[in-house]
Each structure stands twice: as structure tokens, then as C-alpha cells.
Amino acid sequence: MAKRINAAFLAVASLVASPFALADDHNPATVKGGFYLGVKGIYTDLAPEATDNAGGVGLLVAEHYANGFGVELEGTRSEADVNLLDLNEDYTLDTLGLYGVYRSPGALYFKVRGGLLWKQLSVGGDRTDKTAFGGGVGGGYDFGKLLIEAEYTYVDKDIAQASIAVIGKF
Numbered sequence: 001m002a003k004r005i006n007a008a009f010l011a012v013a014s015l016v017a018s019p020f021a022l023a024d025d026h027n028p029a030t031v032k033g034g035f036y037l038g039v040k041g042i043y044t045d046l047a048p049e050a051t052d053n054a055g056g057v058g059l060l061v062a063e064h065y066a067n068g069f070g071v072e073l074e075g076t077r078s079e080a081d082v083n084l085l086d087l088n089e090d091y092t093l094d095t096l097g098l099y100g101v102y103r104s105p106g107a108l109y110f111k112v113r114g115g116l117l118w119k120q121l122s123v124g125g126d127r128t129d130k131t132a133f134g135g136g137v138g139g140g141y142d143f144g145k146l147l148i149e150a151e152y153t154y155v156d157k158d159i160a161q162a163s164i165a166v167i168g169k170f
Helices: 002-021
Strands: 034-046 051-064 069-084 087-103 108-123 126-142 146-156 157-170
Touching: 034 069, 034 087, 034 146, 051 087, 051 157, 069 108, 069 157, 087 126
Parallel strands: none
Antiparallel strands: 034 051, 034 157, 051 069, 069 087, 087 108, 108 126, 126 146, 146 157
């Protein structure tokens, strides 16, 4: 019985400590330079308020320099149900953004980004495309080779996204 408890304890401890094991001397959290690749879960806030289940996913690729500045390319897709009066439709929002980005030094950091954002909103059979400014603010924790990040992104006057990302740093 004691061997099973010890084995269970070691298994749980290794899961809890695994993010810290990813940090190494060659790529500490204070070094922001490198290639970044990540995935994110998204909540999309879309007016009108009659949207339900507004969730999605995203993929980001970035190149950062040692001073914290970099370039980020991000694509997202969100879907939701629209229930307004007699309108019961699904909507899809696709975005593709090219941003200039800054992450502050240190393991616990803040992030700011801004750039060109293409968006396509499809509701039922109608589709609208638009390209304009997009930007965001957020923060996260850098474990060395792995970042966990939360962010708010302005997409358009009636559209905003909140996301949580897991990002690998290479």
C-alpha cells in the first residue's frame, strides 16, 4: 500500500513540476528571443448580445528578438449561435493578424501588440470581409521553453476576444 501511495505521489509531483523541468540554462525565461509556436482557446464577445456558445481556437507563430520585440502571425476561428427575434443562425468569425508585439522582461510578463487584422464574419449565407487595425494586451508566465498567456484582443468595434494560450519557445 505504501509503495502505491509513493508511486501516486511521485506521479502527481512530476506532473506539477513538469513545466519547471522545461526551463533550462540555454533558454531561461529572461531570454525573450526565439521562434514561438502556440495554440489558444478563445472566447469571442460579439454584438448583438444574443450570441451563445461563442468559442474558438487559434494558432500563432512568432519571431522574437532578445529585447522583447517581435513579429506575430495569428489565425483564429470562432463559432457561436445567434438567437435574435426570429433569427436562429450560426456565425463563424475567421481572423488573420500580423502584429508587432512586445513582451516585457522576466518570467512574469505583460504583452502588448498591434497591427493589421483581416476578419471574415459569416452568418447564415451572408459573409462580410474587412481589414483594419487590431491590437491586444495581456500577460503571462514564461517557464523557459513554455509560456502560458492570457490576452484581450480588439477585433472590431463590435467584436473582442479573450484567450488563453500555451506557447512553445524554440
